[in-house]
Amino acid sequence: MVQETVASSISEAVRKKIRFRELTETVYVEGNFFFLGMALRNLVQNALDFSNPGSEITVRCGKENGFPFLEVEDSGPGIPSYALERIFEKFYSLPRPDTGRKSSGLGLAFVREIAKLHDADLEVKNRTSTGVIARICFKTIF
Numbered sequence: 001m002v003q004e005t006v007a008s009s010i011s012e013a014v015r016k017k018i019r020f021r022e023l024t025e026t027v028y029v030e031g032n033f034f035f036l037g038m039a040l041r042n043l044v045q046n047a048l049d050f051s052n053p054g055s056e057i058t059v060r061c062g063k064e065n066g067f068p069f070l071e072v073e074d075s076g077p078g079i080p081s082y083a084l085e086r087i088f089e090k091f092y093s094l095p096r097p098d099t100g101r102k103s104s105g106l107g108l109a110f111v112r113e114i115a116k117l118h119d120a121d122l123e124v125k126n127r128t129s130t131g132v133i134a135r136i137c138f139k140t141i142f
Contacts, residue, residue, distance in 0.1 A: 001033065002061045002070070005040045009048060017053040024061040027068040028142040031118040036070075039114040042107045043072040043134045049096050049103070050076035050132070068138040075131040079124070087124060088112050111136070 006020050013020055029036070040059075047057045051074045060071040077097055079087060086092045093105035108124065111134075115122040120138040127133055 001037050001040060002059050005044055006059055009044050012048055018051050019056045021056055021058045023058060027061055027063055029068050029138050035114045039111045040070055042111050046107060047072050047074035050074060052076060066141045069135055071133060071135040073133045078126040078130055078132055
């Protein structure tokens, strides 16, 4: 799923001069492939929207303490402190750095709902330097 998602985003990444890095291991989760793919695509699209030209997006899939996770990390401007508590609200959106445009504001609410349906948690936080890490942590070991 990670390879398919990255492959479907390559043309936009090339246009914006953004590199992808995939760090994946094979993990298994029980769930709906379509919805999990949509969740990952949304996280990748957010990373593309907020990343600066010449930067890198890392997509990880693996296990931590035996539990599967999907993670997207960018090196964009990060989430302003005033917005951290609101990013999961439906229709809340931040302006994109390159265009100033806002999205529908449904993406992270949608991803969080998909995570809940798969007995998983969605964590979105600022990196210590710049950028954001968005991680879906599954609660079931396979």
